[in-house]
Amino acid sequence: MKQYGFPIGMWLLFETIAVVLWLMLDDIFYLFNFSYIGTCLALGIFFYTKKLKYSRNIVQLSVGLYMLVYLGILCNENMQIEGFWYYLFSGVFEAAVIHYVIAKIFGPLLFGRGWCGYACWTAMVLDLLPFKTPQRPRRKIGLIRYILFIASFLFVGSLFVLHVPNMNRIMFWSFILGNVLYYTVGIGLAFTFKDNRAFCKYICPITVFLKPASYYTLLRVKNDTDRCVSCGKCKEVCPMNVDVPDNSRKRLNGTECILCFRCIDECPRGALHL
Helix, strand or coil, X not given: CHHHHHHHHHHHXXXXXXXXXXXXXXXXXXXXXXXXXXXXXXXXXXXXXXXXXXXXXXXXXXXXXXXXXXXXXXXXXXXXXXXXXXXHHCCCCCCHHHHHHHHHHCCHHHHCCHHHHHCCHHHHHHCCCCCCCCCCCCCCCCHHHHHHHHXXXXXXXXXXXXXXXXXHHHHHHHHHHHHHHHHHHHHHHHHHHCCCCHHHHHCCCCHHHHHHHHCCCCCCCEECCCCCCCCCHHHHHCCCCCCCCCCCCCCCCHHHCCCCCHHHHHCCCCCEEC
16 A cells, blocks of 8 residues: 555645635636646546556647647646746746746745656657667756746736737737647757757746755665665666765755656665655
């Protein structure tokens, strides 16, 4: 029964969020939304415990397509960072604001960069590309993400300052065009750097929210130093170049861990665990 504790706990967490938001905001959508996401995550973790090879990809597709197609396109909700700024400046505590607060601002205190590993609709596609293990050293160009973060803030802020009409429509098309741009750049970088996650490491502005709380995350991969033989296999397979054997929170690229568990699967001595 111990192996079922993690997926059941994850499901209960999201179900609690679903019920609380439903009762607080008197909107049954939140009950459906977070129950669905929590169920997908719980099933994915359960499949992982059963050694199903593509369990994480199944979760990515289930959650990512739901958010991209249903919420983003059919419901006209901009779930990208521009949508967060838009609803925040509008004084509306719902939609993208709630999504960001739970998944990307405070949620990482519990599950780190789990969003990036299991729910991001951009990474959902990038993880299907052939460069699952980085083929080249990591570049020092992460400053780009901060530039884009500021640019998104200024873009949405300028719409309010200039009192631009039809902002809802602008937000919808910025979501569509933004995703086309993200996929184009993400795929291009993957093939250029031979690294599926190059976009996540250097470009994605959402990581500006994710990284600070991820430093203090409760859920993180730990190394049993008594078992570890320093073979380096965990670092070789890590898609985010994390110095996995180092248990310190200051370990190299520690806030980049997406909880894909490839390191745990690869460890020949079973030294790695949550």
